Amino acid sequence: MTTLPPFALERYFAKYEFKTKFVLSASDCEPLTMKELMAMADEESLRLWDTLKLSYTETLGHPRLLEEIAHLYASVKPNQILVAAPEELIYIAMNVLLGKGDEVIVTAPAYQSLHELASSLGSKVVPWNLNVQEHGWSLDIDFLSRHITDKTKLIIINFPHNPTGHHIQSDELHAIIELARKRNCWIFSDEMYRGAEYRPEDQLPAIADEYLRGISLWGLSKSFSLPGLRIGWLASQDADFISRCSQFRDYLTICNSAPGEILALIALRSRVKILQRTRDIIRRNLAFADGFFSGHSKDFSWLKPKAGSIAFPILRKQVSVEDFCENLVMKKNLLITPASQFQFPGNHFRIGLGRDNFAEALSILESSL
Numbered sequence: 020m021t022t023l024p025p026f027a028l029e030r031y032f033a034k035y036e037f038k039t040k041f042v043l044s045a046s047d048c049e050p051l052t053m054k055e056l057m058a059m060a061d062e063e064s065l066r067l068w069d070t071l072k073l074s075y076t077e078t079l080g081h082p083r084l085l086e087e088i089a090h091l092y093a094s095v096k097p098n099q100i101l102v103a104a105p106e107e108l109i110y111i112a113m114n115v116l117l118g119k120g121d122e123v124i125v126t127a128p129a130y131q132s133l134h135e136l137a138s139s140l141g142s143k144v145v146p147w148n149l150n151v152q153e154h155g156w157s158l159d160i161d162f163l164s165r166h167i168t169d170k171t172k173l174i175i176i177n178f179p180h181n182p183t184g185h186h187i188q189s190d191e192l193h194a195i196i197e198l199a200r201k202r203n204c205w206i207f208s209d210e211m212y213r214g215a216e217y218r219p220e221d222q223l224p225a226i227a228d229e230y231l232r233g234i235s236l237w238g239l240s241k242s243f244s245l246p247g248l249r250i251g252w253l254a255s256q257d258a259d260f261i262s263r264c265s266q267f268r269d270y271l272t273i274c275n276s277a278p279g280e281i282l283a284l285i286a287l288r289s290r291v292k293i294l295q296r297t298r299d300i301i302r303r304n305l306a307f308a309d310g311f312f313s314g315h316s317k318d319f320s321w322l323k324p325k326a327g328s329i330a331f332p333i334l335r336k337q338v339s340v341e342d343f344c345e346n347l348v349m350k351k352n353l354l355i356t357p358a359s360q361f362q363f364p365g366n367h368f369r370i371g372l373g374r375d376n377f378a379e380a381l382s383i384l385e386s387s388l
Contacts, residue, residue: 184324
Protein backbone atom coordinates (compact mmCIF):
# COMPACT_ATOMS: atom_id res chain seq x y z
CA MET A 20 0.00 0.00 0.00
CA THR A 21 1.22 3.52 -0.79
CA THR A 22 2.30 5.41 2.32
CA LEU A 23 -0.17 8.15 3.11
CA PRO A 24 1.25 11.66 3.54
CA PRO A 25 0.61 13.52 6.80
CA PHE A 26 -2.98 14.68 7.22
CA ALA A 27 -2.25 18.42 7.19
CA LEU A 28 -5.37 19.67 8.96
CA GLU A 29 -5.28 17.02 11.68
CA ARG A 30 -1.55 17.59 12.31
CA TYR A 31 -2.24 21.33 12.53
CA PHE A 32 -4.98 20.80 15.09
CA ALA A 33 -2.90 18.26 17.00
CA LYS A 34 -0.22 20.92 17.35
CA TYR A 35 -2.44 23.80 18.46
CA GLU A 36 -6.03 22.87 19.34
CA PHE A 37 -5.60 21.85 22.97
CA LYS A 38 -2.98 24.50 23.76
CA THR A 39 -4.98 27.48 22.49
CA LYS A 40 -7.65 29.35 24.45
CA PHE A 41 -9.74 30.55 21.50
CA VAL A 42 -10.32 27.97 18.76
CA LEU A 43 -11.98 30.21 16.18
CA SER A 44 -11.59 27.60 13.43
CA ALA A 45 -13.49 24.75 15.10
CA SER A 46 -15.82 22.99 12.67
CA ASP A 47 -18.04 21.43 15.31
CA CYS A 48 -20.67 23.23 17.36
CA GLU A 49 -20.45 23.92 21.09
CA PRO A 50 -20.16 20.37 22.52
CA LEU A 51 -22.90 19.15 24.80
CA THR A 52 -21.96 18.10 28.31
CA MET A 53 -22.74 14.64 29.62
CA LYS A 54 -25.24 16.20 32.05
CA GLU A 55 -27.03 18.04 29.24
CA LEU A 56 -27.27 14.93 27.08
CA MET A 57 -28.44 12.62 29.86
CA ALA A 58 -31.16 15.11 30.79
CA MET A 59 -32.67 14.45 27.34
CA ALA A 60 -32.82 10.65 27.74
CA ASP A 61 -36.17 8.89 27.54
CA GLU A 62 -37.15 6.00 29.82
CA GLU A 63 -35.96 3.22 27.51
CA SER A 64 -32.61 4.92 26.84
CA LEU A 65 -32.00 5.34 30.57
CA ARG A 66 -32.78 1.67 31.13
CA LEU A 67 -30.37 0.67 28.36
CA TRP A 68 -27.71 2.92 29.92
CA ASP A 69 -28.19 1.63 33.48
CA THR A 70 -28.12 -2.05 32.44
CA LEU A 71 -25.37 -1.69 29.85
CA LYS A 72 -22.70 -4.40 29.80
CA LEU A 73 -19.30 -3.25 28.57
CA SER A 74 -19.01 -6.10 26.11
CA TYR A 75 -18.46 -6.31 22.37
CA THR A 76 -21.24 -4.78 20.31
CA GLU A 77 -22.95 -5.84 17.08
CA THR A 78 -20.89 -5.20 13.94
CA LEU A 79 -23.35 -2.93 12.11
CA GLY A 80 -24.39 -1.16 15.32
CA HIS A 81 -26.89 -1.53 18.15
CA PRO A 82 -30.28 -2.58 16.68
CA ARG A 83 -32.11 0.27 18.45
CA LEU A 84 -29.52 2.74 17.13
CA LEU A 85 -29.84 1.42 13.57
CA GLU A 86 -33.62 1.77 13.78
CA GLU A 87 -33.30 5.37 14.98
CA ILE A 88 -30.83 6.25 12.21
CA ALA A 89 -33.14 4.69 9.61
CA HIS A 90 -35.83 7.19 10.69
CA LEU A 91 -33.61 9.94 9.23
CA TYR A 92 -34.09 8.49 5.73
CA ALA A 93 -37.03 7.73 3.47
CA SER A 94 -35.64 4.68 1.66
CA VAL A 95 -32.91 3.22 3.88
CA LYS A 96 -33.53 0.22 6.13
CA PRO A 97 -31.62 -0.59 9.37
CA ASN A 98 -29.62 -3.35 7.64
CA GLN A 99 -28.42 -0.78 5.07
CA ILE A 100 -26.53 1.22 7.70
CA LEU A 101 -23.05 0.79 9.20
CA VAL A 102 -22.13 2.66 12.39
CA ALA A 103 -18.51 3.64 13.11
CA ALA A 104 -16.34 6.73 13.56
CA PRO A 105 -16.86 9.06 10.56
CA GLU A 106 -13.20 9.15 9.53
CA GLU A 107 -13.01 5.36 9.74
CA LEU A 108 -16.06 5.14 7.49
CA ILE A 109 -14.40 7.30 4.84
CA TYR A 110 -11.37 5.01 4.94
CA ILE A 111 -13.54 1.90 4.67
CA ALA A 112 -15.71 3.19 1.83
CA MET A 113 -12.77 4.31 -0.30
CA ASN A 114 -10.98 1.00 0.15
CA VAL A 115 -14.10 -1.00 -0.70
CA LEU A 116 -14.96 1.04 -3.80
CA LEU A 117 -11.69 2.13 -5.39
CA GLY A 118 -8.60 0.67 -7.00
CA LYS A 119 -5.86 1.38 -9.49
CA GLY A 120 -7.04 2.99 -12.70
CA ASP A 121 -10.36 4.27 -11.37
CA GLU A 122 -11.23 7.94 -11.79
CA VAL A 123 -12.68 9.99 -8.95
CA ILE A 124 -14.15 13.50 -9.15
CA VAL A 125 -14.01 15.37 -5.84
CA THR A 126 -15.41 18.76 -4.88
CA ALA A 127 -12.59 21.01 -3.67
CA PRO A 128 -11.33 22.35 -1.36
CA ALA A 129 -12.03 19.26 0.70
CA TYR A 130 -11.31 17.39 3.89
CA GLN A 131 -8.04 15.70 2.95
CA SER A 132 -9.09 12.08 3.32
CA LEU A 133 -11.83 12.56 0.71
CA HIS A 134 -9.18 12.82 -2.02
CA GLU A 135 -5.97 11.54 -0.44
CA LEU A 136 -7.25 8.01 0.14
CA ALA A 137 -8.40 7.73 -3.48
CA SER A 138 -4.93 8.78 -4.67
CA SER A 139 -3.23 6.30 -2.34
CA LEU A 140 -5.32 3.48 -3.82
CA GLY A 141 -4.09 4.27 -7.33
CA SER A 142 -7.14 6.19 -8.52
CA LYS A 143 -6.90 9.32 -10.63
CA VAL A 144 -8.37 12.27 -8.72
CA VAL A 145 -9.99 15.14 -10.60
CA PRO A 146 -10.56 18.19 -8.34
CA TRP A 147 -13.92 19.89 -8.88
CA ASN A 148 -13.11 23.34 -7.54
CA LEU A 149 -15.78 25.61 -6.13
CA ASN A 150 -15.61 29.05 -7.73
CA VAL A 151 -14.99 32.18 -5.68
CA GLN A 152 -17.42 34.99 -6.41
CA GLU A 153 -17.61 38.48 -4.98
CA HIS A 154 -19.81 37.56 -2.02
CA GLY A 155 -19.71 33.79 -1.90
CA TRP A 156 -19.15 30.52 -3.75
CA SER A 157 -20.66 28.57 -6.62
CA LEU A 158 -20.40 25.09 -8.12
CA ASP A 159 -20.12 24.64 -11.88
CA ILE A 160 -22.27 21.64 -12.78
CA ASP A 161 -21.04 21.86 -16.38
CA PHE A 162 -17.54 20.97 -15.10
CA LEU A 163 -18.88 17.57 -14.08
CA SER A 164 -20.53 16.97 -17.45
CA ARG A 165 -17.25 17.82 -19.20
CA HIS A 166 -15.00 15.66 -17.01
CA ILE A 167 -17.07 12.58 -16.17
CA THR A 168 -16.00 9.57 -18.29
CA ASP A 169 -16.62 5.84 -18.54
CA LYS A 170 -13.66 5.41 -16.15
CA THR A 171 -15.28 7.57 -13.48
CA LYS A 172 -16.01 5.18 -10.63
CA LEU A 173 -16.96 7.70 -7.97
CA ILE A 174 -18.13 11.29 -7.49
CA ILE A 175 -17.46 12.74 -4.03
CA ILE A 176 -19.52 15.71 -2.87
CA ASN A 177 -19.82 17.52 0.46
CA PHE A 178 -22.77 19.84 1.21
CA PRO A 179 -23.12 21.83 3.40
CA HIS A 180 -19.51 22.28 2.39
CA ASN A 181 -16.38 22.22 4.51
CA PRO A 182 -14.51 24.60 4.57
CA THR A 183 -16.47 27.19 2.54
CA GLY A 184 -19.97 26.88 3.99
CA HIS A 185 -21.38 26.70 0.46
CA HIS A 186 -24.64 24.84 -0.15
CA ILE A 187 -26.28 23.76 -3.38
CA GLN A 188 -29.93 23.65 -4.44
CA SER A 189 -31.90 20.44 -4.92
CA ASP A 190 -31.94 20.91 -8.70
CA GLU A 191 -28.13 21.00 -8.69
CA LEU A 192 -28.05 17.80 -6.62
CA HIS A 193 -30.38 16.04 -9.04
CA ALA A 194 -28.29 17.22 -11.99
CA ILE A 195 -25.28 15.52 -10.37
CA ILE A 196 -27.32 12.36 -9.83
CA GLU A 197 -28.46 12.24 -13.45
CA LEU A 198 -24.89 12.57 -14.72
CA ALA A 199 -23.79 9.78 -12.37
CA ARG A 200 -26.69 7.55 -13.39
CA LYS A 201 -25.82 7.81 -17.08
CA ARG A 202 -22.29 6.53 -16.30
CA ASN A 203 -23.45 4.07 -13.62
CA CYS A 204 -20.97 5.50 -11.11
CA TRP A 205 -21.22 5.86 -7.36
CA ILE A 206 -21.79 9.07 -5.43
CA PHE A 207 -20.25 9.42 -1.97
CA SER A 208 -21.92 12.34 -0.18
CA ASP A 209 -20.21 13.71 2.94
CA GLU A 210 -23.27 15.02 4.79
CA MET A 211 -21.60 15.62 8.15
CA TYR A 212 -23.00 19.17 8.37
CA ARG A 213 -26.55 18.06 7.56
CA GLY A 214 -28.92 19.55 10.12
CA ALA A 215 -26.84 22.73 10.42
CA GLU A 216 -28.65 24.53 7.64
CA TYR A 217 -29.75 28.00 8.76
CA ARG A 218 -33.32 27.14 7.77
CA PRO A 219 -34.63 23.54 7.99
CA GLU A 220 -36.23 23.91 4.55
CA ASP A 221 -32.76 24.34 3.01
CA GLN A 222 -31.84 20.76 3.88
CA LEU A 223 -31.10 18.62 0.84
CA PRO A 224 -32.43 15.07 0.55
CA ALA A 225 -29.84 12.47 1.49
CA ILE A 226 -28.06 10.96 -1.49
CA ALA A 227 -28.83 7.48 -0.09
CA ASP A 228 -32.54 8.23 -0.56
CA GLU A 229 -32.22 9.73 -4.03
CA TYR A 230 -29.87 7.30 -5.80
CA LEU A 231 -29.42 3.54 -5.59
CA ARG A 232 -25.62 3.90 -5.87
CA GLY A 233 -25.58 6.80 -3.44
CA ILE A 234 -23.70 6.60 -0.13
CA SER A 235 -24.49 9.05 2.65
CA LEU A 236 -22.05 9.81 5.45
CA TRP A 237 -23.48 11.52 8.54
CA GLY A 238 -22.75 11.47 12.23
CA LEU A 239 -22.83 13.25 15.56
CA SER A 240 -19.59 15.26 15.37
CA LYS A 241 -20.82 18.49 13.75
CA SER A 242 -24.51 19.41 13.76
CA PHE A 243 -25.20 17.19 16.80
CA SER A 244 -22.39 18.79 18.88
CA LEU A 245 -21.03 15.42 20.06
CA PRO A 246 -17.62 14.90 18.40
CA GLY A 247 -16.31 13.07 21.46
CA LEU A 248 -18.68 10.15 20.92
CA ARG A 249 -16.89 9.22 17.63
CA ILE A 250 -20.16 7.94 16.20
CA GLY A 251 -21.18 8.26 12.57
CA TRP A 252 -22.75 6.07 9.92
CA LEU A 253 -22.82 5.12 6.26
CA ALA A 254 -26.25 4.67 4.67
CA SER A 255 -26.92 3.15 1.25
CA GLN A 256 -29.75 1.27 -0.40
CA ASP A 257 -27.06 -1.10 -1.74
CA ALA A 258 -27.00 -3.66 1.07
CA ASP A 259 -24.12 -5.53 -0.60
CA PHE A 260 -21.94 -2.42 -0.35
CA ILE A 261 -22.76 -2.09 3.37
CA SER A 262 -21.94 -5.79 3.85
CA ARG A 263 -18.54 -5.37 2.16
CA CYS A 264 -17.82 -2.34 4.33
CA SER A 265 -18.73 -4.30 7.45
CA GLN A 266 -16.34 -7.10 6.45
CA PHE A 267 -13.53 -4.61 5.80
CA ARG A 268 -14.18 -3.04 9.20
CA ASP A 269 -13.30 -6.40 10.81
CA TYR A 270 -9.65 -5.45 10.20
CA LEU A 271 -10.06 -2.09 11.95
CA THR A 272 -12.14 -1.39 15.07
CA ILE A 273 -14.45 -4.43 14.61
CA CYS A 274 -17.33 -2.78 16.50
CA ASN A 275 -18.32 0.37 18.38
CA SER A 276 -17.98 1.55 21.96
CA ALA A 277 -20.98 0.23 23.90
CA PRO A 278 -21.50 3.47 25.93
CA GLY A 279 -21.08 5.57 22.79
CA GLU A 280 -23.91 3.74 21.03
CA ILE A 281 -26.40 4.36 23.84
CA LEU A 282 -25.40 8.01 24.12
CA ALA A 283 -25.84 8.28 20.35
CA LEU A 284 -29.32 6.78 20.67
CA ILE A 285 -30.22 9.42 23.27
CA ALA A 286 -28.95 12.18 20.98
CA LEU A 287 -30.86 10.95 17.93
CA ARG A 288 -34.09 10.66 19.89
CA SER A 289 -33.52 14.26 20.99
CA ARG A 290 -32.54 15.48 17.53
CA VAL A 291 -35.20 18.18 17.20
CA LYS A 292 -33.98 19.91 20.35
CA ILE A 293 -30.26 19.44 19.61
CA LEU A 294 -30.44 20.62 16.01
CA GLN A 295 -32.49 23.65 17.02
CA ARG A 296 -29.78 24.52 19.56
CA THR A 297 -27.18 24.18 16.80
CA ARG A 298 -29.04 26.47 14.42
CA ASP A 299 -29.59 29.05 17.17
CA ILE A 300 -25.86 29.21 17.98
CA ILE A 301 -24.84 29.46 14.32
CA ARG A 302 -27.41 32.13 13.46
CA ARG A 303 -26.32 34.24 16.44
CA ASN A 304 -22.66 33.95 15.52
CA LEU A 305 -23.35 34.56 11.84
CA ALA A 306 -24.84 37.93 12.80
CA PHE A 307 -21.66 38.73 14.77
CA ALA A 308 -19.55 37.70 11.76
CA ASP A 309 -21.58 39.83 9.35
CA GLY A 310 -21.02 42.89 11.53
CA PHE A 311 -17.34 42.20 12.10
CA PHE A 312 -16.39 41.60 8.48
CA SER A 313 -18.46 44.50 7.15
CA GLY A 314 -16.52 46.74 9.53
CA HIS A 315 -13.17 45.35 8.34
CA SER A 316 -13.71 45.09 4.59
CA LYS A 317 -10.25 46.53 3.94
CA ASP A 318 -8.69 43.65 5.85
CA PHE A 319 -10.94 40.76 4.79
CA SER A 320 -13.27 39.60 2.03
CA TRP A 321 -16.28 38.05 3.75
CA LEU A 322 -17.61 35.15 1.68
CA LYS A 323 -20.82 34.60 3.58
CA PRO A 324 -21.66 30.90 4.02
CA LYS A 325 -25.05 29.48 3.03
CA ALA A 326 -25.18 26.58 5.51
CA GLY A 327 -23.16 24.75 8.12
CA SER A 328 -20.90 25.87 10.93
CA ILE A 329 -17.87 27.12 8.95
CA ALA A 330 -16.81 29.89 6.57
CA PHE A 331 -13.75 30.54 4.40
CA PRO A 332 -13.05 34.31 4.14
CA ILE A 333 -9.99 35.89 2.53
CA LEU A 334 -7.22 37.87 4.23
CA ARG A 335 -6.59 40.98 2.12
CA LYS A 336 -3.44 42.16 3.90
CA GLN A 337 -0.04 42.03 2.17
CA VAL A 338 1.07 39.09 4.26
CA SER A 339 0.69 35.36 3.78
CA VAL A 340 -2.25 33.85 5.59
CA GLU A 341 0.09 31.21 7.05
CA ASP A 342 2.16 33.92 8.77
CA PHE A 343 -1.01 35.70 9.87
CA CYS A 344 -2.40 32.52 11.48
CA GLU A 345 0.94 31.67 13.09
CA ASN A 346 1.13 35.15 14.60
CA LEU A 347 -2.41 34.86 16.00
CA VAL A 348 -1.84 31.53 17.67
CA MET A 349 1.54 32.49 19.14
CA LYS A 350 0.76 36.05 20.26
CA LYS A 351 -3.02 36.14 20.72
CA ASN A 352 -3.80 32.55 21.75
CA LEU A 353 -6.27 32.44 18.85
CA LEU A 354 -6.49 29.57 16.35
CA ILE A 355 -7.71 29.96 12.77
CA THR A 356 -6.81 27.63 9.91
CA PRO A 357 -5.07 28.74 6.68
CA ALA A 358 -6.16 27.46 3.26
CA SER A 359 -2.95 25.45 2.87
CA GLN A 360 -4.31 22.93 5.38
CA PHE A 361 -6.95 22.14 2.75
CA GLN A 362 -4.43 22.05 -0.13
CA PHE A 363 -6.13 25.17 -1.53
CA PRO A 364 -4.33 28.26 -2.88
CA GLY A 365 -4.76 31.86 -1.84
CA ASN A 366 -5.19 33.75 1.42
CA HIS A 367 -8.35 32.00 2.58
CA PHE A 368 -8.72 30.88 6.19
CA ARG A 369 -11.40 28.84 7.94
CA ILE A 370 -13.42 30.08 10.88
CA GLY A 371 -16.03 28.16 12.83
CA LEU A 372 -19.43 29.62 13.69
CA GLY A 373 -20.51 27.08 16.27
CA ARG A 374 -18.82 27.94 19.56
CA ASP A 375 -20.27 29.94 22.46
CA ASN A 376 -17.17 32.16 22.74
CA PHE A 377 -17.29 33.22 19.08
CA ALA A 378 -17.91 36.92 19.77
CA GLU A 379 -15.05 37.04 22.26
CA ALA A 380 -12.75 35.31 19.77
CA LEU A 381 -13.67 37.88 17.12
CA SER A 382 -12.69 40.68 19.52
CA ILE A 383 -9.28 39.04 19.87
CA LEU A 384 -8.97 38.90 16.09
CA GLU A 385 -9.93 42.56 15.90
CA SER A 386 -7.25 43.52 18.41
CA SER A 387 -4.62 41.92 16.16
CA LEU A 388 -5.46 44.34 13.35
